[in-house]
Amino acid sequence: MSGGALPLAIVASSLVPGLVIFALPERAVAARSALNLAGALLKIGLLVLMMYGVFHGRSYELRVPLVPGLDFVLHADALSLMFVNLSAVLWLATTVYAIAYLERSPNRSRFFGFFCLCVTATVGLAMAGNLLTFLVFYEMLTLTTYPLVVHRGTEAARRAGRSYLAHTLAGGMLLLAGTVWLYAEAGTLDFTRRGFLAGLPIDPRVLVAIFVLLIAGVGVKSALVPLHGWLPRAMVAPAPVSALLHAVAVVKAGAFGIVRIVYDVYGIEFAAGLGVTLPLAVLAATTILYGSLRALFQDDIKRRLAFSTISQISYITLGIAIAGPVATVGGLLHLVHQGFMKITLFFCAGNLAETLGVHKVADLDGTGRRAPVTMAAFTVAALGMIGLPPTAGFISKWYLGIGALQADHGWVVAVLIGSALLNAAYFLPLLRRIWFAPPPARWPAERPHPGRAVSLALVLPPFLTALAVLAWGLFASAPGLPLHWVKFIAAWEYAP
Amino acid sequence: MTVWPGALPCCVALPLAGAVLAFLLPRRVVAVGLCAALATAAGSALVVANVTAGGALRYAIGGWGAPLGIELAADGLSALMLAATAAVGLAVSVHARDYLLAAPAAPKAFWPLWLFLWSALNALFLSADLFNVYVTLELMGLSAVALVALAGGAAALAAAMRYLLVSLLGSLGWLLGVSLLYHATGTLDLELMAARAPHGLALAVPFGAMTAGLLLKTGLFPFHAWLPPAHGSAPAPVSALLSALVIKASFYLLLRLWFALPPHGDGLALLLGVLGAAAALWGSVQALRQRRLKLLVAYSTVAQLGYLFLAFPLGTELAWRGAVYLALSHALAKGAMFLAAGCVTSRGGDDDIGRLDRVAQGMPLTLAAFALAGISLAGLPPSGGFVGKWLLLQAAFEQGQYQWAVVLLAGGLLTAAYVFRVIGHAFMQSPGAAVRGAPGTMQWAALLLAFGAVALGFLAPWAAPLLDGVVP
Numbered sequence: 001m002s003g004g005a006l007p008l009a010i011v012a013s014s015l016v017p018g019l020v021i022f023a024l025p026e027r028a029v030a031a032r033s034a035l036n037l038a039g040a041l042l043k044i045g046l047l048v049l050m051m052y053g054v055f056h057g058r059s060y061e062l063r064v065p066l067v068p069g070l071d072f073v074l075h076a077d078a079l080s081l082m083f084v085n086l087s088a089v090l091w092l093a094t095t096v097y098a099i100a101y102l103e104r105s106p107n108r109s110r111f112f113g114f115f116c117l118c119v120t121a122t123v124g125l126a127m128a129g130n131l132l133t134f135l136v137f138y139e140m141l142t143l144t145t146y147p148l149v150v151h152r153g154t155e156a157a158r159r160a161g162r163s164y165l166a167h168t169l170a171g172g173m174l175l176l177a178g179t180v181w182l183y184a185e186a187g188t189l190d191f192t193r194r195g196f197l198a199g200l201p202i203d204p205r206v207l208v209a210i211f212v213l214l215i216a217g218v219g220v221k222s223a224l225v226p227l228h229g230w231l232p233r234a235m236v237a238p239a240p241v242s243a244l245l246h247a248v249a250v251v252k253a254g255a256f257g258i259v260r261i262v263y264d265v266y267g268i269e270f271a272a273g274l275g276v277t278l279p280l281a282v283l284a285a286t287t288i289l290y291g292s293l294r295a296l297f298q299d300d301i302k303r304r305l306a307f308s309t310i311s312q313i314s315y316i317t318l319g320i321a322i323a324g325p326v327a328t329v330g331g332l333l334h335l336v337h338q339g340f341m342k343i344t345l346f347f348c349a350g351n352l353a354e355t356l357g358v359h360k361v362a363d364l365d366g367t368g369r370r371a372p373v374t375m376a377a378f379t380v381a382a383l384g385m386i387g388l389p390p391t392a393g394f395i396s397k398w399y400l401g402i403g404a405l406q407a408d409h410g411w412v413v414a415v416l417i418g419s420a421l422l423n424a425a426y427f428l429p430l431l432r433r434i435w436f437a438p439p440p441a442r443w444p445a446e447r448p449h450p451g452r453a454v455s456l457a458l459v460l461p462p463f464l465t466a467l468a469v470l471a472w473g474l475f476a477s478a479p480g481l482p483l484h485w486v487k488f489i490a491a492w493e494y495a496p
Numbered sequence: 497m498t499v500w501p502g503a504l505p506c507c508v509a510l511p512l513a514g515a516v517l518a519f520l521l522p523r524r525v526v527a528v529g530l531c532a533a534l535a536t537a538a539g540s541a542l543v544v545a546n547v548t549a550g551g552a553l554r555y556a557i558g559g560w561g562a563p564l565g566i567e568l569a570a571d572g573l574s575a576l577m578l579a580a581t582a583a584v585g586l587a588v589s590v591h592a593r594d595y596l597l598a599a600p601a602a603p604k605a606f607w608p609l610w611l612f613l614w615s616a617l618n619a620l621f622l623s624a625d626l627f628n629v630y631v632t633l634e635l636m637g638l639s640a641v642a643l644v645a646l647a648g649g650a651a652a653l654a655a656a657m658r659y660l661l662v663s664l665l666g667s668l669g670w671l672l673g674v675s676l677l678y679h680a681t682g683t684l685d686l687e688l689m690a691a692r693a694p695h696g697l698a699l700a701v702p703f704g705a706m707t708a709g710l711l712l713k714t715g716l717f718p719f720h721a722w723l724p725p726a727h728g729s730a731p732a733p734v735s736a737l738l739s740a741l742v743i744k745a746s747f748y749l750l751l752r753l754w755f756a757l758p759p760h761g762d763g764l765a766l767l768l769g770v771l772g773a774a775a776a777l778w779g780s781v782q783a784l785r786q787r788r789l790k791l792l793v794a795y796s797t798v799a800q801l802g803y804l805f806l807a808f809p810l811g812t813e814l815a816w817r818g819a820v821y822l823a824l825s826h827a828l829a830k831g832a833m834f835l836a837a838g839c840v841t842s843r844g845g846d847d848d849i850g851r852l853d854r855v856a857q858g859m860p861l862t863l864a865a866f867a868l869a870g871i872s873l874a875g876l877p878p879s880g881g882f883v884g885k886w887l888l889l890q891a892a893f894e895q896g897q898y899q900w901a902v903v904l905l906a907g908g909l910l911t912a913a914y915v916f917r918v919i920g921h922a923f924m925q926s927p928g929a930a931v932r933g934a935p936g937t938m939q940w941a942a943l944l945l946a947f948g949a950v951a952l953g954f955l956a957p958w959a960a961p962l963l964d965g966v967v968p
Contacts (some may be wrong), residue, residue, distance in 0.1 A: 185892050
């Protein structure tokens with residue numbers, strides 16, 4: 001297959017099913033589910049093909065002129081492959097989950113259509129070869145997730161949608177401003193290893209201003225404080241949407257954007273020379289502590305998870321901003337690990353809400369006995385969030401800590417320990433209620449369901465992702481696992 | 497491919513012949529109208545193909561060349577305007593067929609007037625001679641006013657009357673300028689005139705009169721007061737024509753005038769830029785405050801026109817390209833938006849934004865058309881609006897004139913705000929039963945036009961060479 005066709009096919013494998021699904025009538029459940037799953041499986045198949053090619057030294061690039069002087073570029077490098085893989089695998093899990101979760105609810109054609117488009121945007125964003133292409137998919141992601149956020153059609157959903165749009169569109173505007181300005185100054189936007197700005201005759205103050213614009217633009221989606229307001233409100237969305245938003249699509253797109261801007265636009269050493277990485281690290285550390293603190297005081301399970309996301313996503317930013325190879329490994333690794341852990345937590349929260357009507361922390365008592373598999377998965381993921389061995393969370397935090405010490409940022413270790421304690425403080429009480437408190441006489445709103453408390457299609461996805469959380473921790477150094485891949489990226493980025 | 501200049505008069509003659517036939521055959525008016533629309537669009541496509549292949553074309557009517565006879569000329573800019581007119585024209589024609597079913601008498605008046613308007617528009621885009629331009633301006637204005645009055649009712653008649661006065665005043669300004677210039681240079685051909693351009697007051701006065709006339713007809717803030725009532729109260733297909741095409745025609749003339757006779761000093765350009773910025777902000781704020789969908793869309797036109805004028809103070813090739821691209825995208829997007837509004841009013845009856853939820857759920861295609869058009873208007877990628885905005889932004893940053901960039905960016909956000917104010921209602925779960933949808937042809941006409949606005953985002957590499965040598 002020639003160089004450009006494969007990236008296009010990977011994008012199209014969710015775009016085409018999405019467009020077809022819009023045209024399907026509401027009752028064509030089987031056809032819709034088949035299309036969804038076929039698209040998700042096809043995408044993974046194509047990805048395997050692409051990784052095989054990349055491994056054998058082939059390069060893939062699609063380049064089409066878009067604006068005079070600028071191309072639309074899709075390409076595959078190690079970083080994009082990592083993110084595409086994460087999205088494709090978690091999309092498959094979420095698709096299975098969503099099909100079961102939304103059984104018998106209205107407007108499913110609309111939902112799954114936008115669901116596919118949302119993944120298309122994420123995958124395109126991952127493979128974007130320049131900042132313009134990134135921007136195109138970044139905005140597309142905003143637009144395609146909006147209908148998912150307001151899917152319930154309630155007044156609260158509309159308000160959440162408004163807040164989401166106000167934040168993300170304003171962020172997109174800042175990103176656009178930074179991108180155009182950068183292009184006007186530098187004359188190129190192609191992502192380049194170690195950046196393309198070093199050596200260009202541009203006023204450093206302009207570069208700092210552009211950096212602020214770009215980071216603020218992507219920082220909205222990655223929920224950097226004080227740009228995080230939309231995330232807790234967007235919790236009104238159905239559980240599969242929250243799962244996708246928090247683990248793969250939106251917040252990860254923001255974090256991925258920060259990675260791209262720092263590494264492939266500015267270049268980490270050049271950015272450190274400009275003096276912009278330390279403020280970014282401080283901002284990330286603030287966000288980590290702030291998110292954890294707020295999470296402590298949330299009664300609603302999903303809201304608690306949302307504030308936890310705000311905190312956890314900034315680990316990625318922190319790892320990038322510390323500016324050292326080991327910290328990079330930690331940051332990028334957390335991009336993958338947090339995805340698996342958070343998606344598990346949201347799947348489980350969705351199961352509780354859907355089958356038992358449990359929304360509040362206080363109602364968690366005894367859920368472990370009622371839905372043991374779901375709650376076991378929840379427990380594994382929660383321990384991962386705290387960063388306890390042998391989970392995946394431990395590995396990424398370990399690298400972050402070592403990386404910080406190596407780069408002489410001892411204060412970061414204090415932040416990490418503080419956040420781990422806070423994480424423990426807001427997750428362990430949940431685990432105590434789940435496993436050790438007696439179940440109530442009757443559940444808040446139990447859905448009559450023959451046999452098992454939770455249907456198989458709702459249990460299997462969190463079970464498997466929780467298994468992955470354990471596997472990434474236990475066999476971290478095995479070849480082909482995230483750590484292996486991430487070390488490869490970091491070595492590449494820091495190679496002389 | 498051999499170049500055939502004979503395509504130029506076809507673009508003018510075909511709709512004119514269609515108009516006459518439609519007037520003579522009132523019982524077959526729809527069939528005649530649709531055939532004429534198809535033929536005209538084919539003629540425009542021919543011109544575009546010819547210009548793409550062979551560059552600028554000239555055609556002397558009756559074999560009499562420039563200073564004596566009437567010449568038609570087409571370069572890349574004219575070709576693009578013809579193409580946009582054809583795209584909007586076709587969609588409006590298809591939409592109007594069903595839209596006008598409600599009023600039995602309306603088609604008999606609509607089709608001749610609309611084809612007449614199309615002929616005038618094409619003639620305007622193809623005229624190389626300033627007096628002919630005046631004639632086409634008047635024809636365009638008169639048929640547009642008559643189309644507004646078609647809605648009937650006191651409000652529509654008042655709006656039409658106001659529109660008529662503004663339109664006549666604008667044309668008079670143009671005529672005054674043209675006669676003064678003719679006096680000074682002895683020619684009406686724009687190219688010849690550029691070569692013999694006078695200086696000082698002899699240029700400034702006619703230039704000012706013509707610019708003012710065109711601004712009035714374009715509806716630039718603060719000359720916009722006539723626009724929202726006229727565009728808001730006309731029948732939806734007519735609103736689409738007015739907002740998408742008619743005001744673009746006077747903007748097109750303004751571009752031609754400034755390209756041929758660039759004024760000395762940048763005071764006037766700066767003034768236009770400031771007015772444009774004011775229009776963008778004022779129009780958007782007004783759009784946010786409207787309760788009726790069609791008025792919202794009409795105020796959005798006031799705002800979107802403002803962006804086009806930001807190119808004047810920037811004045812670079814990139815900025816002009818951006819403005820042209822923005823104008824084309826706005827034509828398709830705003831056409832689609834009014835047609836979508838037409839789908840809503842044709843069944844729901846009223847277009848109160850707060851009650852859109854019931855209507856929208858019966859018409860997902862209409863909603864999709866509105867949303868896609870809105871994306872282009874807000875300049876979100878990938879769309880024609882994005883490309884135009886990108887070019888203007890790039891021009892602003894390259895020249896260090898950051899204030900215009902701020903206007904463009906803030907305007908984009910405001911646009912998104914009023915577009916999503918409508919869309920947000922459409923996603924609400926409504927208690928009542930959904931309203932039965934408008935006919936599929938109407939909805940598809942709106943949707944395809946909106947797709948066109950999005951597709952323009954990918955067509956820039958094709959369209960850009962057409963403007964080589966046209967924009968200064």
